[in-house]
Amino acid sequence: MSLNEAVAQRLSEMSKLLELLGENQFKAIAHSRAARVVESLADSVESMDKPALVALDGIGDKIADKILEFCASASKGSPHIAEHEKMLKQVPPGLLEILDIPGLGPKTVRAMWQELKITDKVSLKKAIDSGSLLKLPRMGEKAVEKIKSGLALGEEATRRIAIGLALPMAERIADELRAIKGVQRVEIAGSLRRGRETIADIDLLVQTADAPGVAPKLRSSAKSKATTSKSKSDEPHPVIEAFCSLPDVRDVISKGPTRASVRAVINLHSGRWKGGGPDEHPKEPTMQVDVRVIxxxxxxxxxxxxxxxxxxxxxxxxxxxxxxxxxxxxxxxxxxxxxxxxxxxxxxxxxxxxxxxxxxxxxxxxxxxxxxxxxxxxxxxxxxxxxPKLVDLADIKCDLHAHTTDSDGRMSMRELVENALKRGFHTIAVTDHSKSSAIANGLSPERLRDQIKTIRALNKALKSEGLDIRVLAGSEVDILADGSLDFDDELLAELDIVVASPHAALSQDPATATKRLLKAISHPLVHIIGHPTGRLINRRHGLDPAMDELITAAKEHRTALEINAHWMRLDLRDVHVRAATRAGALIAIDCDDHESSDFDNLRFGISTARRGMLTPDQCVNAWPREKLLAWLKSKGR
DNA sequence: GCCGTTTTCGGCCCGACTGTTTTCAGTCG
CATH class of the missing domain: 3.30.210.10 (DNA polymerase, thumb domain)
Structure with missing residues (x-):
């Protein structure tokens, strides 16, 4: 966990503790907002002084002091915020877990604690079994049932899902909704539409000609004067009914006239990274889907x-x-x-x-x-x-990071070229692994020299076939733990493009990682730093280098930092792209293709780029071929 | 606890749905 994440986690927990203690709710909201602000910072809070912190929207005098207190104590090896510790002593820690159960909020959990001495999930279960939970105000049979299923759901209810799993699922459900009679339009909203790397729930909007346009509650209260039975307008819209009975729906959480929430099954991928893997998901993982008729x-x-x-x-x-x-x-x-x-x-x-x-x-x-x-x-x-005019899918004209069967890819060179042509690219780079990546069948210097010859011949053949595409001879060369590269300079100089990436020693301390990556960035023959931190979403934290130093060096040496578009990576991440864009560094968006379907990951890289406010002129993949080749040749001289 | 094109004090977004109630509090997004 990075320092920023640690600070955000403390602030967010303080917000929950304040709620449970029954303190001013706006104070609690201020803390959770500050947590979000810290979480989305590109720079480490460690490098910020008080004026810099207070300048941030949502962080004032008091919270700035708490962040500084955390940083100062962290450097002495015992990170803490005194007020946080004090609150933790007042609130049983098990209550925080209870607060995570869907449908339970601070008021109810506080009442459980104060009235029934419930302090954790175990004592909650006891109170359910003994029936004592029903003694609480506004607590009936149905509410208890809801809590029971919430307990059974466990951590699944709060886990965020990678966008690469959530988006295909949302698109499938959207298609099913489009097939329903009377539906004119379906749009994906929420964090999926904003392109966040992980998604908590799927939001779908459905347009129909007959959707109610005024609040149903108001109409029903007007009508309920005449009758106590449910009026017709209180019935769920037919589209809502149809949605709730789709085959993938496991549970209906709520269902009203214009909206419904359900839990639906996630289809895991079967590709290289098996969608999180069985170790990280229960046997039939689900996520929440909200639909609203408009x-x-x-x-x-x-x-x-x-x-x-x-x-x-x-x-x-x-x-x-x-x-x-x-x-x-x-x-x-x-x-x-x-x-x-x-x-x-x-x-x-x-x-x-x-x-x-x-x-x-x-x-x-x-x-x-x-x-x-x-x-x-x-x-x-x-x-x-x-x-600013953000980079778009249509702007991308090449992929500069791709693998073939020569290392661990599943495509032949010809297949790679076909995929690139299909997408209207003017250039595709072959960048197989280097010798240290033995597990990925990394190329020896001899094999790489052979591959270069093959690529030169392929370009001639493609030209004679009248195909307007250039294949670049390249390598995804390992950045070794000390920052040196896996091939010597003489060999690297024979290549058209060098992508240097960290693959091993990914739990180095930040200072060592910074030094390592700076060495690669400033290497005169390196064009692109591939997946700079090596993180895997929900799986591996990766390196935590001083990103501001990397960005400064990348700008100076005109070395591009890669947004690896695979949805398990998205590395650089959005906030760092934003910092790089601001500083004027170059960015590459590449799919790290291993099989044909990997080309489709480009959209996730584009979302990350757009979130980082990347414009086409700073994205090397959006450049015309001549400009790209000139940049590639300009290095190493 | 944060913030200011009306404010350095007194506000702090707004509506749907549920389950419990006889008119609404709590939760969620």
């Missing part, structure tokens, strides 16, 4: 609302209030003193149909979903009057 006229407002992020939404709503308007998932409305929401009083929205018109009405340029994370960005976009 009418055409408020689709933009709903899409915006359910795309988030939460912090982005809150900031937009505050903006709306500042200009005497109110923003909800039905649209942007003029603000007044009435208690009934504007959409329920027949008031026309100022904007609601598309996201673009809502941003415009708020005096903002359109903000792409990938950039809807940090509220502080909004003011910047407004000041500039525009958002």
């Amino acid at each position: 009418p055409d006229r408020s689709f933009g407002a709903a899409l915006m609302y359910f795309t988030g992020s939460k912090d982005h939404n809150v900031a937009l709503r505050q903006r709306a209030l500042a200009q005497e308007q109110t923003l909800n998932e039905y649209g942007l409305f003029p603000e007044d003193e009435e208690e009934t929401p504007p959409q329920d009083r027949g008031i026309s929205p100022i904007a609601s149909k598309t996201e673009a018109e809502i941003y415009k009405a708020l005096g903002l340029p359109y903000i792409p979903p990938e950039l809807r994370e940090h509220p502080a960005d909004i003011a910047e976009f407004q000041k500039a009057g525009k958002v």
Whole structure:
């Protein structure tokens, strides 16, 4: 765990402890917000002083002191925050686990603790079995059943799933929804649309002509004066019913007129990394899927609302209030003193149909979903009057990191070329492993020399066939533990492209890792640093180098840092791409192809790049061939 | 605890759904 993650974890836990202690809820919210801010920082908090911390949106005087206290004590080998320790002594630690059970919040858990002396999952189970749990206010049979199934779900309920598993699942369900009668449009929202590397739940929006446009509760309360039975408008929409009975749905968590939440089965991949592997998933892993039915006229407002992020939404709503308007998932409305929401009083929205018109009405340029994370960005976009033109899938014209059957790939060189042609690439690089990667059948110097000859001949053949594609002779050369490279300079100089990557010694301490990677970045023959940290999402933390130093060196030496597009890697990660983009360093987005389907991972690399605000001019894969070749040749001279 | 195009004090986004209630608190996103 990096220092930032450790600080974020403490702050987030402090937020929960504050809630359980019944303290001011806004104080708790402030702590969890500060945790999110620290988590998404590119630089280590270690390198920041108090003014730098306080300058961050969401971190003030008090929390800055706590972060500094943590850093100072960490350097002495006993990282802690005194206030956090103090609260931990007041709250039984088992309560935090109970708080993670879906459907249980701070009020209920606090009541369990205070009234029934429940302190952990064991005493909770006892209270369920003895029936004493029912003594709590607002606690009935159904609530108890819900807690029981929540207990059975265990950690699964809170685990975040890699985007590479969640997106195909969301797309499959979206297709199934599109097949339902009356459905006009289905969109994926939430963190999937923002392209985050891991996903907690899938949000889907369905547009139908007959979706209710006003709050059902209001209508029902009006009608319930006449009758106590459920009115027709309280019944779930037919699309909601159809969704809840899809074959992959295991549990219906909630189901109302316009929305439903279910747990549905995740299909694991069978490829190189078996989708997390059996050790990390229960036998039939599930994740939560939320569906909401929306009418055409408020689709933009709903899409915006359910795309988030939460912090982005809150900031937009505050903006709306500042200009005497109110923003909800039905649209942007003029603000007044009435208690009934504007959409329920027949008031026309100022904007609601598309996201673009809502941003415009708020005096903002359109903000792409990938950039809807940090509220502080909004003011910047407004000041500039525009958002940078982010790199897009269509901008990518080459892949500079790919393997063949010569090492551990499953494609022949010809198959590699066919895949590249299919995607309209002008260039594809063959970068098989170097000799130290024995397990990946790394090439010896002799075999690499042979491969170079093969590639030269292939280029001639392709030209004579009239195919406009260039195959680059390259290597994914190991960066050894001390930062030296796995092939000597003489051999590397014969190559068109050198991708240098760390594969072993991935638990080095940060200082050693920084030195190691700096050595590779400044090597005159290295063009790209492949998967710079070697992390695997949900599986291996990888190296934790001083990223600001790496970025500075990468800019100086015009060495590109790779975004490895495989969804298990996404390395560099988004916040580091952002820092690199800001600093003006070059970025490569490569698929590290081992089989044909790996080319399809490019979209995940693109999401990460966009979240890092990468523009085409800083992305070497978006350059025309001549510019790319000139850059490759410029190194080593 | 944080924050300020009205504020250095007094606010802090807004609605759906559930399960328990006779009108709403708690949880979630």
